[in-house]
Amino acid sequence: MARDAQDPLVRLRDVALSYGRQPVLDGVSFAIRPGEFWFVLGPNGSGKSTLLKGILGMLPVRGGEVSIDAARVPRERIGFVPQRGEFKDTLPTTVREFVTLGLVGCRVQKSDEPRHLAWALERVGLAGFERRDYAALSFGQRQRTLLARALIRRPSLIVLDEPTSGLDPQAQRDFLGMLAEMTRAGQLTVLFVTHQLPMAIECATHLAVVHGGRVRTGERREIVASREFWELFPAALDSPAGAPAAAGEAAAT
Amino acid sequence: MSDMIREFIDSWFLFSNSYIAGWCIAAMLALIGVIVVARDQIFIGAAISQSATCGIALGLWLANAFALAEDSWWTSRAFHGVMSGTFAVLAALLTSFAGRSWRETHESITGWLFLFTGGASILLVAHTPHGLEEVHRLMASSIIGATMEDTIVLASALALSAFVLWRSYRPVLLVVTDPEMARANGLRVPLWEAGIAIGIGLLIGLALRVSGMTYTFACLVLPALIAKHMCREIRGVFLAAPPLALVASFLAFLLAHRYDAPPAQVTVVLLSLALAAVWLVRFARGMLSR
Numbered sequence: 001m002a003r004d005a006q007d008p009l010v011r012l013r014d015v016a017l018s019y020g021r022q023p024v025l026d027g028v029s030f031a032i033r034p035g036e037f038w039f040v041l042g043p044n045g046s047g048k049s050t051l052l053k054g055i056l057g058m059l060p061v062r063g064g065e066v067s068i069d070a071a072r073v074p075r076e077r078i079g080f081v082p083q084r085g086e087f088k089d090t091l092p093t094t095v096r097e098f099v100t101l102g103l104v105g106c107r108v109q110k111s112d113e114p115r116h117l118a119w120a121l122e123r124v125g126l127a128g129f130e131r132r133d134y135a136a137l138s139f140g141q142r143q144r145t146l147l148a149r150a151l152i153r154r155p156s157l158i159v160l161d162e163p164t165s166g167l168d169p170q171a172q173r174d175f176l177g178m179l180a181e182m183t184r185a186g187q188l189t190v191l192f193v194t195h196q197l198p199m200a201i202e203c204a205t206h207l208a209v210v211h212g213g214r215v216r217t218g219e220r221r222e223i224v225a226s227r228e229f230w231e232l233f234p235a236a237l238d239s240p241a242g243a244p245a246a247a248g249e250a251a252a253t
Numbered sequence: 254m255s256d257m258i259r260e261f262i263d264s265w266f267l268f269s270n271s272y273i274a275g276w277c278i279a280a281m282l283a284l285i286g287v288i289v290v291a292r293d294q295i296f297i298g299a300a301i302s303q304s305a306t307c308g309i310a311l312g313l314w315l316a317n318a319f320a321l322a323e324d325s326w327w328t329s330r331a332f333h334g335v336m337s338g339t340f341a342v343l344a345a346l347l348t349s350f351a352g353r354s355w356r357e358t359h360e361s362i363t364g365w366l367f368l369f370t371g372g373a374s375i376l377l378v379a380h381t382p383h384g385l386e387e388v389h390r391l392m393a394s395s396i397i398g399a400t401m402e403d404t405i406v407l408a409s410a411l412a413l414s415a416f417v418l419w420r421s422y423r424p425v426l427l428v429v430t431d432p433e434m435a436r437a438n439g440l441r442v443p444l445w446e447a448g449i450a451i452g453i454g455l456l457i458g459l460a461l462r463v464s465g466m467t468y469t470f471a472c473l474v475l476p477a478l479i480a481k482h483m484c485r486e487i488r489g490v491f492l493a494a495p496p497l498a499l500v501a502s503f504l505a506f507l508l509a510h511r512y513d514a515p516p517a518q519v520t521v522v523l524l525s526l527a528l529a530a531v532w533l534v535r536f537a538r539g540m541l542s543r
Contacts, residue, residue, distance in 0.1 A: 086431040090293065093487055102438070104424050105440065133485060
């Protein structure tokens, strides 16, 4: 059967996720299509990272089904950016060694690795940093190396777990701008967990709001126009991005 | 110096197996020691070595309790090797996986294992003829007495571990340094961790029977700790640690022969002094760069 370009890359059907016997999420259903920029929002401990882990197969699904279109997004074309790198400062490593660890699980010729590395570092604004000591990088630069470690896989789908927390506002904008550019160019589909509402409201094409063990999903306009959203995130009303959306909702009602 | 080398060469006929076995152990443990150091689980080497000693002590106890003939397989070096390896593998698996589900730290499990197997080793052989002596020898370390078979087995183990690490260096490094990322990249992390634990356990078990605890523990962690300060990448640490261990053990064996000192202990002291010197240089460089 011919596959439509807009068929979902990732589809969740009635998914339930738990840690041991402790249920975290239930009845999660949504689909992510190519070129979409998803933000996952929710209070602390609501299950945002759990949702990502379920999608990536890092946590067993207790019910329902997570299906990823393996023909368009094989495992090696999925990039993951954690909140923090776990690499210990007491170990010696260079940006080159750290970033190329992202190639684990990818079929890349040894001779092509420098090209992939240079491409990924250029995307994150660290061109020429190959031989720098990882321990000598600033926090912001380390976060960018985490992104480069995901990008070196040339991903079709990239999953990010609050990678901008701790970055200054300008660095956050640069980080997102770069992702948005790649998404617009049709190279990337993004699933981004964040606490930063203004950023999400400004950049998202779609939102997933995690709250009370449930996930409400939809296009940004639809989610932001809902009363439930503003009840859950009243602080967003104060944000520059939130005000017009709230005004839109008031006009609609 | 030339006298020292000549005397050493003269002793080759008598001690060649011990020397070669000692060098194989040094290089092999230095190689896998990089994994232990990268995980920041230094003391695991002592706990696994102690557990392997406990395995041998249990073997000695079994032979005594069931009055097994002195020339039977149950009293042979091969049986002690099996016991040592089995206990070392079990200890490595225990320290890798236990404690997670009951919220205990890795250090606590390692400390418990070290103390339990240390006490049990002595208790098991307390009333065994020669048993206590053998366990004390293992704890104190002596590489004198290695056989040709030991040397062949250890050289094969060194070649095999070097080949496996060369082939799977990157996934091993990712699993060791960032298991969550490894999981996200599609690796079956528990399987990799089990494989790494079994490998470390087997190699320590093999080494311990020949060289004893102190030499085994020292060769496992000291060369990697020294190399860590001399290299800019972990790949370099993997490449530098085995030659460092070889050079140190070669010099130590020369000195030990010249001054009639136990070679294992001379190696341990040499490596420890080298690490202290590296720390000192690091400290001095830090002070100067301020």
